Amino acid sequence: MPAVQETVERVKRIDVDQYRYGFETLIESDKAPKGLSEETVKFISEKKNEPAWMLQWRLEAYRRWLTMTEPTWARVDYPKIDFQDLYYYAAPKPKKTVTSLDEIDPEILKTYEKLGIPLREVAMLEGVEPKPGEEDPARRKIAVDAVFDSVSVATTFKAELKKAGVIFMPISEAIREHPELVQKYLGSVVPTSDNFYATLNSAVFSDGSFVYVPPGVRCPMELSTYFRINERNTGQFERTLIIADKGSYVSYLEGCTAPQRDENQLHAAVVELVAHDDAEIKYSTVQNWYPGNSEGKGGIYNFVTKRGDCRGNNSKISWTQVETGSAITWKYPSCILRGDNSRGEFYSIAISNGFQQVDSGTKMIHLGKNTSSRIISKGIAAGKSQNTYRGLVTAHRKATGARNFTACDSLLIGDKCGAHTVPYIEAKNSSATFEHEATTSKISEDVLFYCIQRGLSQEEAVGLVVNGFVKDVLQQLPMEFAVEAQKLISISLEGSVG
Amino acid sequence: MALLEVKDLKVRVEEREILHGLTLTVNEGEVHAIMGPNGSGKSTLSHVIAGKPGYEVTDGQILFKGEDLLEMDPNERAAKGVFLAFQYPVEIPGVATMTFLRTALNAQRKARGESEYSTPDFLRKVREVSKSLNIPQDMLKRGVNVGFSGGEKKRNEVLQMALFEPSLCILDEMDSGLDIDALRIAADGVNALRSPKRAMVVITHYQRLLNYIVPDVVHVMSKGRVVKSGGKELALELEASGYAQFEDAA
Ligand SMILES: Nc1ncnc2c1ncn2[C@@H]1O[C@H](COP(=O)(O)OP(=O)(O)O)[C@@H](O)[C@H]1O
Ligand SMILES: [Mg+2]
Numbered sequence: 001m002p003a004v005q006e007t008v009e010r011v012k013r014i015d016v017d018q019y020r021y022g023f024e025t026l027i028e029s030d031k032a033p034k035g036l037s038e039e040t041v042k043f044i045s046e047k048k049n050e051p052a053w054m055l056q057w058r059l060e061a062y063r064r065w066l067t068m069t070e071p072t073w074a075r076v077d078y079p080k081i082d083f084q085d086l087y088y089y090a091a092p093k094p095k096k097t098v099t100s101l102d103e104i105d106p107e108i109l110k111t112y113e114k115l116g117i118p119l120r121e122v123a124m125l126e127g128v129e130p131k132p133g134e135e136d137p138a139r140r141k142i143a144v145d146a147v148f149d150s151v152s153v154a155t156t157f158k159a160e161l162k163k164a165g166v167i168f169m170p171i172s173e174a175i176r177e178h179p180e181l182v183q184k185y186l187g188s189v190v191p192t193s194d195n196f197y198a199t200l201n202s203a204v205f206s207d208g209s210f211v212y213v214p215p216g217v218r219c220p221m222e223l224s225t226y227f228r229i230n231e232r233n234t235g236q237f238e239r240t241l242i243i244a245d246k247g248s249y250v251s252y253l254e255g256c257t258a259p260q261r262d263e264n265q266l267h268a269a270v271v272e273l274v275a276h277d278d279a280e281i282k283y284s285t286v287q288n289w290y291p292g293n294s295e296g297k298g299g300i301y302n303f304v305t306k307r308g309d310c311r312g313n314n315s316k317i318s319w320t321q322v323e324t325g326s327a328i329t330w331k332y333p334s335c336i337l338r339g340d341n342s343r344g345e346f347y348s349i350a351i352s353n354g355f356q357q358v359d360s361g362t363k364m365i366h367l368g369k370n371t372s373s374r375i376i377s378k379g380i381a382a383g384k385s386q387n388t389y390r391g392l393v394t395a396h397r398k399a400t401g402a403r404n405f406t407a408c409d410s411l412l413i414g415d416k417c418g419a420h421t422v423p424y425i426e427a428k429n430s431s432a433t434f435e436h437e438a439t440t441s442k443i444s445e446d447v448l449f450y451c452i453q454r455g456l457s458q459e460e461a462v463g464l465v466v467n468g469f470v471k472d473v474l475q476q477l478p479m480e481f482a483v484e485a486q487k488l489i490s491i492s493l494e495g496s497v498g
Numbered sequence: 499m500a501l502l503e504v505k506d507l508k509v510r511v512e513e514r515e516i517l518h519g520l521t522l523t524v525n526e527g528e529v530h531a532i533m534g535p536n537g538s539g540k541s542t543l544s545h546v547i548a549g550k551p552g553y554e555v556t557d558g559q560i561l562f563k564g565e566d567l568l569e570m571d572p573n574e575r576a577a578k579g580v581f582l583a584f585q586y587p588v589e590i591p592g593v594a595t596m597t598f599l600r601t602a603l604n605a606q607r608k609a610r611g612e613s614e615y616s617t618p619d620f621l622r623k624v625r626e627v628s629k630s631l632n633i634p635q636d637m638l639k640r641g642v643n644v645g646f647s648g649g650e651k652k653r654n655e656v657l658q659m660a661l662f663e664p665s666l667c668i669l670d671e672m673d674s675g676l677d678i679d680a681l682r683i684a685a686d687g688v689n690a691l692r693s694p695k696r697a698m699v700v701i702t703h704y705q706r707l708l709n710y711i712v713p714d715v716v717h718v719m720s721k722g723r724v725v726k727s728g729g730k731e732l733a734l735e736l737e738a739s740g741y742a743q744f745e746d747a748a
Contacts, residue, residue: 445551450588453548454598454658455576455606464601468592468641 032089038062041203044089048172048207051179061192061202068196074359075388075420076328078301081266088204088237164220166250167212171239174210181212185243189272189309189336197268197330198305205239205270213248213279222478224253238269244279246312253481255286265290267326268303277312277339282320284477285333286485288492289325296355296384299327306333310342310371318345319362320476322485324492327356332390334363337371337399344373347473349485351466351492352385352417361390361422366402366432375406378470381417382493388420395432402432410440411469413462413493463490500561501526501697502547502666507558509539509546509722516542518722519558524666527694531708531733532701534719535741540701541585543719544668548582549575562666577609581664583655585671590642595654598642599624603661627660631687649680656687667691668699673707685710705737720744 032043041062045055070081161168167178175182192202213219244250254271267289273281283306292299302325308317319333335344346362364373373393381387387410395402410419421438443465451461467474467486474482502524509517516539524530534540546553547560549572560567567575590598604614615623628638631653643651652672659667669688673681688711692698700711708716708730716732717724718741725744726732 444588447588447590449550449572450584451590451598451602452572453550453576453582453584454602454662455573455609456602457571457573457605460601460605464593464598465590468590471592 031087034087035084036062036086036088036204040088044204044206047089048175050172050175053179053183054175057187057192058203058205061199062204064193065196065199065203068199070196074330074390075386075422076330076357076359078328078357081301083200086266089206160220164217165214166217166219167210168223169210171205171208171210171241174241178210178212181243182210182241185241185272185274187272189274189307190270190305195305197303198270201237201239201268201270201305205237208239208269208271209242209252210240211242211250211252213244213250215246215248215276217245217248219248219250222251222253224255236265236267236269238267238271240269240271241274242272242281242283243274244276244281244315246276247278248276249280249282251282251284251478253284253286253478255288255481255484265299266301266303269305271304271306271333273306273308273317275308275310275312275315275317275339275342278314279312280316280318281308282318283308283333284481285319285321285323286477286481286488287321287323287325287329288488290327291325291354291356291492292327294354296327299356300325302326302329302331304329304331306331307336308334308344309336310339310344310368312342313339313368314341315339316343316345318347318476320345320347320473321349321360322473322477322488323348323350323358323360324488326358329356329358329360331360332362334365335373336365336367337373337402338367339371340368341370342368343371345476346373346375346377347476348377349380349470349473349489350377350387350389351380351382351489352387353382353492354385355383356385358386359388359390361388361392363392364394364404366393366395366399366404368399370401371399372403373405375404375408376472377406377408378473379408379410379419380413380466380469380493381410381419382413384416386418386420388422390422390424392424392426393434394424394426395429395434397428399429400431402427402429402434404432404434406434406436406438408436408438409469410438411466412440412442413466415442459490459494462493466490466493499526500524501563502699503559503561504543504547505559505561507543507546507560508556509542510554510556511542511552515556516722517546520719520723522717522724524697524699526665526697528715529692529698529700529711529713531711531713531716531730532699532719532724533703533705533716533733533736534744536703538719539722540719541670542722544582544670544699544701547575547668548572548580573605574609576662576664577606579663579665581659581662581667583652583659583667583669583672585674587643587651587655589644589646591644593642594639595642596624596638599638599658599661602658606662623661624657627657630690631657631660632683633657647680648675649677649684652676652680652684653687656684656691660687660691665695666697666699668701670701671703672700673702673704681707682710705733708733718744 032040038059041058045058190198192199211223242252273283275281289300289302310317317335323329333346337344344364350358350360352358362375375391377389379387379389389408391406393404408421412419419440423436425434427434447465448461451464452458466489474485477485500523504520504522507517507520508515520543532540555568600620607614633653643654672684700713713730716728716730718726
């Protein structure tokens with residue numbers, strides 16, 4: 001209840017030009033030469049002190065990529081990207097090895113402050129521990145593996161995680177310190193040949209997170225990473241790999257906001273999740289990259305490949321996403337339900353305003369017996385935006401007893417935007433039960449007026465109604481982020497009415 | 499003192515004039531009933547007072563506490579004390595009634611420069627009011643009006659009225675769709691809110707409601723005008739003879 005109140009409080013009259021997080025941090029950086037070649041790939045690998053096998057892996061991906069063409073099936077429209085006109089690597093100049101947050105560039109810390117992170121950061125910095133039996137969510141610890149530009153600058157709570165046996169570190173470090181794990185799992189969910197952007201990522205990925213949770217361990221804290229793009233013309237190629245071994249549990253949250261830019265920026269991340277027998281991974285995203293200005297200029301191109309493999313029996317992977325940013329979003333967090341009785345979930349809120357284009361959804365691939373999946377998608381289109389849900393649910397021949405429930409709701413604000421639902425369903429097995437529900441509605445003038453008659457402003461009314469519309473999904477987020485996401489939803493719809 | 503003064507109001511909807519010069523004065527502490535056949539413009543009047551978009555005022559004025567109401571945004575009017583109990587209250591899925599009440603109340607208080615209610619104060623107040631209206635706490639956890647019966651929806655309107663403490667309450671067809679018991683509960687709630695500082699405008703098609711909420715003044719509306727005003731006995735007269743006589747007068 002106070003959260004909604006707070007949301008309402010935060011709503012100020014600004015338009016997309018006044019993007020809240022549009023600022024740059026002035027720190028020196030270290031760039032690869034512009035353009036993409038084997039030399040670029042070698043430069044990146046060298047910068048990261050990678051072993052030879054890693055370089056080889058990258059080069060193979062690069063060569064593969066040269067033979068591929070950009071996909072065009074998504075309902076998005078943008079000028080052709082000149083891949084030779086981008087930088088593929090930028091790192092803050094390393095001053096020295098960081099052992100505590102005090103040693104981090106104050107400019108970087110200030111960036112986090114502007115993002116409104118301190119609330120949790122303070123708890124983290126001071127290591128505030130809830131008293132036994134006290135589950136104050138605001139004080140619950142969150143380990144932040146801060147990815148600043150392309151290099152992770154701080155890793156906290158490492159010690160405690162280590163005690164639990166959880167490995168949580170930048171993937172660049174994991175490549176050196178846990179090569180056997182990385183070699184075993186990297187590319188095992190999203191192969192280097194998977195798709196144009198995933199292949200590109202495989203060749204030039206800069207950094208990202210690596211998580212390994214050993215058998216039977218419940219990860220003692222939420223793991224979260226904040227991504228920031230901070231270099232003009234720098235493609236961001238995050239690579240994240242999370243492995244939950246037998247009977248383990250981990251909840252990971254990724255949130256991002258990006259500074260305002262004139263030129264479009266390419267972001268092509270790959271996230272791979274592996275859940276073994278009886279393991280569960282919960283992956284949440286709050287995405288707020290720069291969406292472009294009110295004329296549709298600038299903004300991030302977000303071409304992401306996220307996939308989870310329920311490799312073991314009784315495993316579970318749950319994706320929750322709140323997508324409010326980016327000029328173009330091309331993103332389908334998916335689950336391969338390989339293990340018997342495994343379960344995949346996809347909860348999504350995708351908001352588009354201004355000239356944003358969203359083509360997002362999920363794939364649920366039922367391979368094992370008695371696998372189940374659930375898809376709840378809430379698309380909200382405002383301004384002149386286009387918002388497409390694209391989903392695939394398949395059951396293979398051996399996937400007896402596969403079940404899926406899909407509910408896809410779209411809400412339109414104004415009459416210059418569009419919402420589209422593109423479901424693909426393939427059951428190669430007669431015992432599969434797939435249910436699909438879809439609704440599209442316009443935000444009702446009568447509902448808005450009712451709220452306004454009770455004292456809410458037009459924007460507060462829209463915020464309230466929309467937050468009600470997405471409630472089922474918001475509830476899936478870790479509580480501290482649900483509040484933040486709620487604010488973000490209201491902020492991203494500012495200027496959408498009236 | 500005059501709380502609401504509607505002077506020679508002319509209103510168009512989609513190029514068609516609906517109110518053709520309506521005049522009405524409501525003083526503090528008074529309860530006025532507006533009666534009239536369907537389509538005479540009763541809801542239109544209430545919507546224009548509340549500031550619903552889509553209505554074009556082509557002539558006349560509306561003063562509220564001496565101020566030009568038509569110059570104010572609808573939420574500003576609410577904060578100043580204008581409350582409209584809707585004929586058909588809408589549903590707001592996913593927004594708990596309690597959340598809605600608090601958000602709205604605090605928005606109004608903030609607009610008036612008052613501090614927000616503390617959680618315990620707010621809860622105490624809601625509990626008190628909902629109890630007197632026979633509204634179970636569990637209903638307050640549900641989405642606004644979602645799955646509410648007709649009677650529950652109307653009681654929810656009265657609950658908000660009691661909570662926001664407006665100085666002008668307009669009740670549009672509060673009796674529509676209610677059985678006698680539901681009507682009595684809602685009417686008792688309304689009567690409890692009668693006060694020397696508060697005025698009410700009760701819009702109804704039927705005399706029945708006025709047995710429960712007894713008005714000081716009754717107006718008859720026909721074809722976009724007030725054609726006759728009188729005491730509460732006028733309602734009984736109408737009940738006996740119907741609206742036909744006034745249709746000709748209009
Ligand atoms: N939004 C609208 N668009 C077109 N005509 C309308 C609209 N609202 C009301 N009217 C017309 O205005 C007249 C008065 O309607 P209304 O104020 O609802 O009457 P009442 O409440 O007395 O039954 C009716 O003829 C109705 O058809
Ligand atoms: Mg009416």
